[in-house]
Amino acid sequence: MKQVLPLIRLQLMEFFPFAALKNTADAAAKKRAKRRLTSTFVLFLACVYMSGVYSMGMLRGGLDRTSYTLVPALMLVMGSVLGAITTLTKSGTALFSASSLDPLLSLPLSRRTVVLSRIFSLYFEELLIQAGMLLTAGVCCQIVIGDLPAAFWPVLIITVFLAPLLPLGVGGLAGLFVNMLTARMKNKSLFTTVFSMGFLLLVMFFSFNAGTMFNDMADIAGSLQTRIFSLYPPARLFVEGLQGNLSAFLLFTGLSLALLVLLCLAAVKGFAFFYGAINATASSKAFRMSRQKRSGMLLTLCKKELRQKLNTPIWIMNTDMGTVMAIVLTVALIVVGKAPVVEVLEEVFGRGQQAGLLFGLVIAAAQCLSLSASAAVSMEGKGLWLIKSLPIQADTWLRSKLLVSMLPPALGGLVCGVALTVGWQLPFWNVFVIVGLSLLVAWAFSVVELAIGLHFARFDWENPAEVVKQGGGVMLSMLVTLAFLGGGVALFIFLGPMGALVLCALLLLVALPIRLLLRKNAEKKLTNL
Amino acid sequence: MLRIEHFTKSYGKGKPAVSDLNLHVAPGDIFAFIGPNGAGKTTTLRAVAGIHDFEDGDILINGVSIKADPLACKKVMRYIPDNPDLYGYLTGIQYLNFLADIYGLDPAVRAERIQKYGDAFGITHRLNDMVGSFSHGMKQKLALIGALMDEPKLLLLDEPFVGLDPKAAFTLKQHMREMTENGAAIFFSTHVLEVAEKLCNKVAIINHGQLVAQGDMDTVKGDDSLEELFMELVEKE
Numbered sequence: 195m196k197q198v199l200p201l202i203r204l205q206l207m208e209f210f211p212f213a214a215l216k217n218t219a220d221a222a223a224k225k226r227a228k229r230r231l232t233s234t235f236v237l238f239l240a241c242v243y244m245s246g247v248y249s250m251g252m253l254r255g256g257l258d259r260t261s262y263t264l265v266p267a268l269m270l271v272m273g274s275v276l277g278a279i280t281t282l283t284k285s286g287t288a289l290f291s292a293s294s295l296d297p298l299l300s301l302p303l304s305r306r307t308v309v310l311s312r313i314f315s316l317y318f319e320e321l322l323i324q325a326g327m328l329l330t331a332g333v334c335c336q337i338v339i340g341d342l343p344a345a346f347w348p349v350l351i352i353t354v355f356l357a358p359l360l361p362l363g364v365g366g367l368a369g370l371f372v373n374m375l376t377a378r379m380k381n382k383s384l385f386t387t388v389f390s391m392g393f394l395l396l397v398m399f400f401s402f403n404a405g406t407m408f409n410d411m412a413d414i415a416g417s418l419q420t421r422i423f424s425l426y427p428p429a430r431l432f433v434e435g436l437q438g439n440l441s442a443f444l445l446f447t448g449l450s451l452a453l454l455v456l457l458c459l460a461a462v463k464g465f466a467f468f469y470g471a472i473n474a475t476a477s478s479k480a481f482r483m484s485r486q487k488r489s490g491m492l493l494t495l496c497k498k499e500l501r502q503k504l505n506t507p508i509w510i511m512n513t514d515m516g517t518v519m520a521i522v523l524t525v526a527l528i529v530v531g532k533a534p535v536v537e538v539l540e541e542v543f544g545r546g547q548q549a550g551l552l553f554g555l556v557i558a559a560a561q562c563l564s565l566s567a568s569a570a571v572s573m574e575g576k577g578l579w580l581i582k583s584l585p586i587q588a589d590t591w592l593r594s595k596l597l598v599s600m601l602p603p604a605l606g607g608l609v610c611g612v613a614l615t616v617g618w619q620l621p622f623w624n625v626f627v628i629v630g631l632s633l634l635v636a637w638a639f640s641v642v643e644l645a646i647g648l649h650f651a652r653f654d655w656e657n658p659a660e661v662v663k664q665g666g667g668v669m670l671s672m673l674v675t676l677a678f679l680g681g682g683v684a685l686f687i688f689l690g691p692m693g694a695l696v697l698c699a700l701l702l703l704v705a706l707p708i709r710l711l712l713r714k715n716a717e718k719k720l721t722n723l
Numbered sequence: 724m725l726r727i728e729h730f731t732k733s734y735g736k737g738k739p740a741v742s743d744l745n746l747h748v749a750p751g752d753i754f755a756f757i758g759p760n761g762a763g764k765t766t767t768l769r770a771v772a773g774i775h776d777f778e779d780g781d782i783l784i785n786g787v788s789i790k791a792d793p794l795a796c797k798k799v800m801r802y803i804p805d806n807p808d809l810y811g812y813l814t815g816i817q818y819l820n821f822l823a824d825i826y827g828l829d830p831a832v833r834a835e836r837i838q839k840y841g842d843a844f845g846i847t848h849r850l851n852d853m854v855g856s857f858s859h860g861m862k863q864k865l866a867l868i869g870a871l872m873d874e875p876k877l878l879l880l881d882e883p884f885v886g887l888d889p890k891a892a893f894t895l896k897q898h899m900r901e902m903t904e905n906g907a908a909i910f911f912s913t914h915v916l917e918v919a920e921k922l923c924n925k926v927a928i929i930n931h932g933q934l935v936a937q938g939d940m941d942t943v944k945g946d947d948s949l950e951e952l953f954m955e956l957v958e959k960e
Contacts, residue, residue, distance in 0.1 A: 488828075579772075582774040721776050722776065
């Protein structure tokens, strides 16, 4: 235990580098420390913001004194699902990467101590997210509902510390399992990406609980409760705990701690195996020269960009959510069928006959949540010297990033457009509307994100998570996207199909000048990076 | 081939990293650029490679200004930094093909040159492996193959011998001599003064951002060894 505490302090210094800020004379190190500190606070604030918006929306929108506990439950679920997927993608390297472990293992420290301190680091990052989301939800409930039961705040505060454990345990164990399977695979990152995306698709699909999605629109609370509890069963125990059921809360606590213990046991007992597997060099056949192919400059840059993206699971998982959501939504709509949806839309908005167009717009708009362009420039990292020293036109380089970031939304739009048109037996031109809108949204947002990413570019990162999860460019892009989505919904509700045209015009008005400016100043921007 | 005229570069508002540097590297030169740590060698090399902008002066490659037409300059030169960060997510052959596509190399020519330099540096059999799994020395070799396969007119190297095994270092020196015999020029920085003394026909010594000596190797060092001259000049400053 004595040995663990200094290591834990070391891990905490990564999130709160006050010592580096105070003591170092090196300007670059000070800058990195400031950036790290800012990222930590911005991550927390982003969670607070998101939780505040959702919580107040739900509390003002239909939840009451009997159902307000679903608000913190939903925040728990969101934080946990996000935490589980993030932990899955990085547990292997975070816990067992040789480059960061070797210096520690050369000290007189037990492996158990080193591994436990690493698990703490993963835990702490999840703690920040859960604290931001759960505490904000609690404050919103207090403001709107007012008189809360005595057990509410003690249970909520304890849950803030317990909430990261379940996703840490599940994600960590799943991540170790994936690393075990992919030990000597050449494209292990690609496998991890596909596995994580598949996991996320399943989670999202079951969260829609598509079969009954639109059955209980009159009973929003009941419908929401069904979805939350089916997606994340421990949330039921948490909700009952908030309402004063001590045995339910103790069960929740026991379950959380049990998974953490399981992860710790697996990591410590299997240390030699996982360390060897994760740091093993993938074996390939010895190279023999064969006929080589030539590609043009743009295509070769696109191939390089795509390969990097497919080999960086955290980049895809954090920035290509829009396409995943669009696909899940489309499948859910097809399963539900057109008639019930038309009925509900007619009842709520008086626009039932425009269901095809509305959901086509929603699918296209969801693509704007694919934010990979915002991280694309920074992801060059320390390899930027290659781009700057080679005879590459800066605008060609930027174009390759735009094209690759548009690829998932373009493919997603095509798949969803065809599927929805066939599934709902819509007029054939619907496919072109959905694909066209998806491409327009994808292009416009990629241009804006690229411009933001160029402004906030940083290349001194050691871990891609510093760019895709904590980068200023990604966070600002997310805020811009959320604002667009809100505005888009409002425009459609008030103006109908005309609102869609207005939105398209606005997108072009914003993105086109930005693209032209980028093209004009590309060389100068690249030199100044 | 390379003409540096009154080159001055500062980082921020402090003292310039390099001040009023003038250098000429002619075709056929193997030019050593030596100096203590922090003297301004890497800054100069990166400015020549078009990676850094600079405040004053100009850098001309084959008479073309790097400021006016950076693309034209980059087409004839190749740069390798001291610790090359390559694309770890590509295999060795994918990395080389990426470079070959940028250079516009014909498929048959690139295949022949990759085979030639890959065999010379002893890493052909590893080209199917991910670059991320390469050791530092292997990355250095891969970076060298990537630069040499285009047979550039100007080769810029920042401490190229660091991390290379003796055989690879010998091979690199051979190729450097071969290139310059064919009319190319090489401008490189190094801390290994014995290598610079044996390999180079010209030398420049920089300290605190300013040139303290330059010229033909034999003229500059005289009867002293390069090491003795270096120590004398650097301690004087």
